[in-house]
Amino acid sequence: MLVWERPEPPSRPTPSPLSRERIVRAAIDLADREGLDAVSLRKVAAALDAGPMRLYGYLSTKEELLDLMVDEVYGEIVPSEPPGGDWRAALRDLARLTRQAALRHEWFADLLGGRPNLGPNALAYLETSLTALGDVPVATVMRVVGTVNAYVMGAVRLEITERRAERASGLDEREWQSTVGPYLTRMLATGRYPAVARVVTGDDVQPDFDEGLDWVLDGVAPRVTGAP
């Protein structure tokens, strides 16, 4: 074909410079806006004006992308300066920050604890937790932190799940009132769940994160302060 009728090669859009940082940020934005399921390598790449395969220079698996996202959020959590105050205030603040991060990034609750977190920020988070306890026997420290972390993870996960359910039932209340509601009343009417019925029909009491956290801290306190 003659030059005259042959089209020029498509002017390549200057490939925007990529970086792990930009990729992770794009993925987090996507997850925040459209949920974790919407995070596909294709969409993340598209958000950066790149082909999907380009990402594989920076990651070798989608799981790695998720790991990076989680560590990025850990970076939002861990305070810049070591917390003052006693061990209790330190652990409580850290727990609250974790919860707030999960409220900003709901997908974080889904990923939390689902894979070993060895990124620099996750390590810093652990470091902060451990140092908060000062000079307590290592074995004890690990178990106390583990217990508090377990509570935080579970409570955050439950709260996010609840929040999602409420939002969904709020969006199409029609459907809720026509399916879930009647189902529940019918189940409770069977009389097989009297205690559940009592709780559900009462005022809507949600478990309170801070209150439960205080109880857990009460529970571990003796091991930290060395009381019998």
Next chain:
Amino acid sequence: MLVWERPEPPSRPTPSPLSRERIVRAAIDLADREGLDAVSLRKVAAALDAGPMRLYGYLSTKEELLDLMVDEVYGEIVPSEPPGGDWRAALRDLARLTRQAALRHEWFADLLGGRPNLGPNALAYLETSLTALGDVPVATVMRVVGTVNAYVMGAVRLEITERRAERASGLDEREWQSTVGPYLTRMLATGRYPAVARVVTGDDVQPDFDEGLDWVLDGVAPRVTGAP
């Protein structure tokens, strides 16, 4: 085409009678053996000698299948007869049963708390928890149970994740010793995580489920027994 050369219609294998029960059981078997990621509607259907679309008579979504699987496991947890003993023993036994179920079905830990559980067995589980506390103000009951449940969920999830990591690093120890190990020692050598280093280099202390559970129960005890 003449009858003589026309093949008979392929003798349809008598369609095995299906049921939600059988479907869920097949899905659980698959998840137990090959992990949750291996659970696809196609594979589950194939295990039952059925086409994928056949399942949609019994479910309308894959999520519903997962919900059914979770409720089935709740069925393994909730004891047949209401537990005797005091509230503390009751909650502790329930927590232990939950953990054991998760050890049998590791995928259970991934699903636990990720969606609202309203199945009959999940309700029975909640009912058992609530009645264990006897006649304590409803608001308190809900929060105490919520707190204990949060711990159980988190601890189980963390334990399963750890177990998986250990198994993976055991299977190809070569890879672990050549990547994760060196990475960790290098990170710890930076001196930025002294407390973590102290814990890691010490004897391998795992958080103990029962011990943490006891602490949490200690923490909530005053709200149950009415102590100040």
Next chain:
DNA sequence: TATTGGCCAATACACTGTATCGACGATAGA
């Protein structure tokens, strides 16, 4: 016996994560 209705599977579609490969651009060498 003819017809209808319900169920089931085949097909189809949009999408996923990732392996492979060809072509292009920039760089190095003559």
Next chain:
DNA sequence: TCTATCGTCGATACAGTGTATTGGCCAATA
């Protein structure tokens, strides 16, 4: 300044996913 090389990027490809649609078979009904 022209040429050869090399690394990088994207197009293509593949096997798999959840689910909507469709068409045909079987059994029960008129």
